[in-house]
Amino acid sequence: MKKKITLKNIARELDVSISTVSKALKNSEEISRDTKERIQAFAKLYNYKPNNIAVSLKNKRTKNIGVIIPDIVHHFFTTVFRGIEKYANDRGYNVIVCVSDESFDKEVINMEMLANGSIDGFIMALSAETQLKNDFNHLKEVTEQGIPLVLFDRITDEINCDKVVINDKQAAYMAVKKLIDNNRKRIALITTESYLNVSEKRANGYYAALKDHGIPVDESLILKLPYQFEEEEESAKFFDTREMDAVLSVNEIFAIRCMRHATLKGLRIPEDIAFIGFTDGILSKFSNPRLTSVAQHGEQMGAKAAEMLIGKIESDMEEGEETYRTEVIEATLIERESTVN
Amino acid sequence: MKKKITLKNIARELDVSISTVSKALKNSEEISRDTKERIQAFAKLYNYKPNNIAVSLKNKRTKNIGVIIPDIVHHFFTTVFRGIEKYANDRGYNVIVCVSDESFDKEVINMEMLANGSIDGFIMALSAETQLKNDFNHLKEVTEQGIPLVLFDRITDEINCDKVVINDKQAAYMAVKKLIDNNRKRIALITTESYLNVSEKRANGYYAALKDHGIPVDESLILKLPYQFEEEEESAKFFDTREMDAVLSVNEIFAIRCMRHATLKGLRIPEDIAFIGFTDGILSKFSNPRLTSVAQHGEQMGAKAAEMLIGKIESDMEEGEETYRTEVIEATLIERESTVN
DNA sequence: CAGTTATACGAAAACGGTTTCGTGTTAATA
DNA sequence: TATTAACACGAAACCGTTTTCGTATAACTG
Numbered sequence: 035m036k037k038k039i040t041l042k043n044i045a046r047e048l049d050v051s052i053s054t055v056s057k058a059l060k061n062s063e064e065i066s067r068d069t070k071e072r073i074q075a076f077a078k079l080y081n082y083k084p085n086n087i088a089v090s091l092k093n094k095r096t097k098n099i100g101v102i103i104p105d106i107v108h109h110f111f112t113t114v115f116r117g118i119e120k121y122a123n124d125r126g127y128n129v130i131v132c133v134s135d136e137s138f139d140k141e142v143i144n145m146e147m148l149a150n151g152s153i154d155g156f157i158m159a160l161s162a163e164t165q166l167k168n169d170f171n172h173l174k175e176v177t178e179q180g181i182p183l184v185l186f187d188r189i190t191d192e193i194n195c196d197k198v199v200i201n202d203k204q205a206a207y208m209a210v211k212k213l214i215d216n217n218r219k220r221i222a223l224i225t226t227e228s229y230l231n232v233s234e235k236r237a238n239g240y241y242a243a244l245k246d247h248g249i250p251v252d253e254s255l256i257l258k259l260p261y262q263f264e265e266e267e268e269s270a271k272f273f274d275t276r277e278m279d280a281v282l283s284v285n286e287i288f289a290i291r292c293m294r295h296a297t298l299k300g301l302r303i304p305e306d307i308a309f310i311g312f313t314d315g316i317l318s319k320f321s322n323p324r325l326t327s328v329a330q331h332g333e334q335m336g337a338k339a340a341e342m343l344i345g346k347i348e349s350d351m352e353e354g355e356e357t358y359r360t361e362v363i364e365a366t367l368i369e370r371e372s373t374v375n
Numbered sequence: 376m377k378k379k380i381t382l383k384n385i386a387r388e389l390d391v392s393i394s395t396v397s398k399a400l401k402n403s404e405e406i407s408r409d410t411k412e413r414i415q416a417f418a419k420l421y422n423y424k425p426n427n428i429a430v431s432l433k434n435k436r437t438k439n440i441g442v443i444i445p446d447i448v449h450h451f452f453t454t455v456f457r458g459i460e461k462y463a464n465d466r467g468y469n470v471i472v473c474v475s476d477e478s479f480d481k482e483v484i485n486m487e488m489l490a491n492g493s494i495d496g497f498i499m500a501l502s503a504e505t506q507l508k509n510d511f512n513h514l515k516e517v518t519e520q521g522i523p524l525v526l527f528d529r530i531t532d533e534i535n536c537d538k539v540v541i542n543d544k545q546a547a548y549m550a551v552k553k554l555i556d557n558n559r560k561r562i563a564l565i566t567t568e569s570y571l572n573v574s575e576k577r578a579n580g581y582y583a584a585l586k587d588h589g590i591p592v593d594e595s596l597i598l599k600l601p602y603q604f605e606e607e608e609e610s611a612k613f614f615d616t617r618e619m620d621a622v623l624s625v626n627e628i629f630a631i632r633c634m635r636h637a638t639l640k641g642l643r644i645p646e647d648i649a650f651i652g653f654t655d656g657i658l659s660k661f662s663n664p665r666l667t668s669v670a671q672h673g674e675q676m677g678a679k680a681a682e683m684l685i686g687k688i689e690s691d692m693e694e695g696e697e698t699y700r701t702e703v704i705e706a707t708l709i710e711r712e713s714t715v716n
Numbered sequence: 717c718a719g720t721t722a723t724a725c726g727a728a729a730a731c732g733g734t735t736t737c738g739t740g741t742t743a744a745t746a
Numbered sequence: 747t748a749t750t751a752a753c754a755c756g757a758a759a760c761c762g763t764t765t766t767c768g769t770a771t772a773a774c775t776g
Binding site for chain 1: 424426431432448450454456471473487521628634663
Binding site: 383431 | 732735
């Protein structure tokens with residue numbers, strides 16, 4: 035087992051001081067060509083690499099960014115994460131992920147763990163429970179300590195920081211408009227309990243589109259399902275007892291499940307009933323029929339978030355007046371078999 | 376902006392030495408009750424938390440584990456990751472993820488970045504390219520430095536370390552046997568190019584099952600598709616030109632796509648043709664019909680990997696004779712609509 | 717030749733902790 | 747009363763870097 039070599043080792047072997055070695059390896063002008071070459075050759079031979087931890091301690095920069103998301107087994111978060119990771123890696127940053135599991139407590143614990151020097155900044159999407167509790171003290175603490183924070187998708191207005199969102203309301207509006215243009219009259223909305231920020235925005239887009247096109251809102255066509263629903267009774271019953279010719283769903287899974295109900299009921303998609311879902315994930319692409327879906331461009335969102343965060347981290351030095359931005363990623367409608375024919 | 380408080384600050388404020396503060400906060404017997412209470416109260420008031428980086432440097436333990444996977448937008452890896460993260464978090468470890476993107480070079484770079492002190496050990500699944508190249512020097516370097524390593528799923532025999540796999544061959548055998556018992560005669564295999572370790576094992580299970588049941592292998596019923604296949608011509612043609620009554624697919628996506636071909640061709644599932652896929656992911660659960668699938672229990676696999684790694688990390692102190700294990704996770708067949716009726 | 721200036725390097729502090737060891741004070745023991 | 751032990755704390759080394767500053771030597775200047 036060959037242990038990692040340190041500056042001290044090199045210094046002793048070559049009979050120079052640690053500072054000389056350090057400078058030589060950084061190609062400092064202060065050191066003579068001869069000495070530099072000797073030291074660099076030796077370092078290369080023994081494959082010297084500086085110890086990240088020591089460098090971090092000295093520089094007060096870890097080159098790590100902390101990502102806290104509610105769930106990792108979730109296509110959208112996963113694509114966002116990919117965007118973050120790619121951008122960050124290209125800039126020499128590593129990513130530490132913590133999963134809050136939609137739990138407030140875990141979110142708090144994770145943040146605290148990471149905030150004690152492990153990372154230079156946070157990127158996160160709030161857990162469902164946090165949004166429900168409306169308690170953001172952990173975020174406040176972090177920002178007050180001067181740790182940069184970027185929120186994405188599941189955000190809050192209570193905290194002053196950089197944010198990245200998609201234009202949920204307009205996207206929903208656009209989707210509903212597409213259905214209306216397609217001559218659909220009775221458009222249902224399948225959504226979650228309303229504490230989820232994004233669901234609400236999407237619902238608002240739905241309402242607005244109906245209103246603008248003179249279609250009265252029929253509350254009986256709105257179904258709220260628990261976020262993690264497993265049993266199907268409720269949604270099945272909904273389809274058995276309502277008449278509709280189109281469905282907008284705030285996520286993929288609800289849409290897929292409901293397409294199934296419709297099919298079992300003997301309806302043809304899209305002839306009798308059209309479906310549009312949110313989150314253009316793997317299910318939309320591979321469902322049968324393929325689901326028309328609002329693409330959230332998670333990867334782009336992640337890249338943007340990482341860009342904003344790293345920007346803040348690296349400009350922090352100058353410590354100018356803090357100014358925060360909210361970037362909006364434009365959602366796009368991917369049309370597939372569940373609407374057109 | 377209130378900066379983090381350090382031992383030194385506390386020491387100065389309370390007019391004691393740094394060592395006294397450090398000991399007091401650890402509730403050391405060496406310090407008097409009075410002093411301890413004073414210090415602890417002060418620390419609590421100012422919300423003192425030790426700096427992780429400093430502790431890491433001193434202890435030569437980061438409490439971070441590095442995870443390197445080929446792809447994060449992939450249900451299986453994602454579930455494994457969840458298992459790792461949960462187990463690790465419960466033990467006070469954080470997880471740094473790097474994505475190799477199936478690229479050898481990225482895998483190497485990522486490992487090197489992390490190996491310089493950032494992590495206490497690695498958990499990884501090899502990239503496709505690494506398996507293709509058969510070059511494992513980066514792994515060797517790491518293990519030679521005494522950094523614990525656990526490989527999962529995409530492993531190699533060339534490296535001596537802990538490993539976690541599923542019984543791919545037996546699982547495939549079991550799946551095929553199920554089809555045979557179900558009176559299927561012409562069973563196709565849809566697989567990837569063979570450099571992927573796991574595909575090969577699954578194919579071997581397929582061959583073995585056919586052989587044991589006296590069914591001759593018909594090479595024309597074996598379709599090899601590129602790992603990331605986008606166009607559908609090849610698979611569609613396969614279904615147009617072959618007669619078969621069952622399909623085993625080494626992954627979910629291939630199975631789902633092929634079910635679609637079969638349906639379009641007018642075949643009824645499972646009456647005319649049965650399907651079994653590998654990787655019981657989200658597609659299997661939500662496809663129509665729902666896909667019978669070999670569950671790989673990713674989360675369990677991740678937890679086991681994390682358990683093995685952390686075990687090694689924390690026992691490293693004793694530095695006994697190195698002994699490596701390979702744990703096998705038992706795959707199970709989840710029967711759904713694509714086989715039974 | 718005295719004084720200045722490069723040149724090339726080393727000593728030491730610093731980052732924020734942990735830990736070993738030494739020591740002054742007080743209390744217990746002989 | 748002298749000796750020892752217990753107690754409570756501080757000094758300092760250490761982890762592996764970076765960086766500032768000081769300085770010996772040699773070379774140059776007037």
